[in-house]
Amino acid sequence: MWWRTFRTRGAKALREPGDPGRPARLTEDQRLALQASLLQGPAAHGFPTDLWTLPRIAVLIRRQTGVRYHSGHVWKILRRLGWSLQRPT
Numbered sequence: 001m002w003w004r005t006f007r008t009r010g011a012k013a014l015r016e017p018g019d020p021g022r023p024a025r026l027t028e029d030q031r032l033a034l035q036a037s038l039l040q041g042p043a044a045h046g047f048p049t050d051l052w053t054l055p056r057i058a059v060l061i062r063r064q065t066g067v068r069y070h071s072g073h074v075w076k077i078l079r080r081l082g083w084s085l086q087r088p089t
Contacts, residue, residue, distance in 0.1 A: 026077065030065050035081050037064065051088060 005013050026034070037060060043050050045060055054071040057078070062068050069077070075085075 025067050025069075026061070026065060030067075031077070031081060033064060034061060034077070038081075038083070
């Protein structure tokens, strides 16, 4: 890969920092659509109670985008959207 970068963009491109980590699996449009769906509430998406859980959000993501996330990783998406942990009273 570095050779292709060198051939197409030159030696200067080799000194540029790359993108850290894996590429996002959801596009920006998909994340915005997810945010809108979350604001509608769980009942609007067929869940029996009005409480979002990580497994429910993982199901919602799969339904909307076809992308599967383990429920343990869903919090990273929520954090990127500006959501935080809330516990019902």
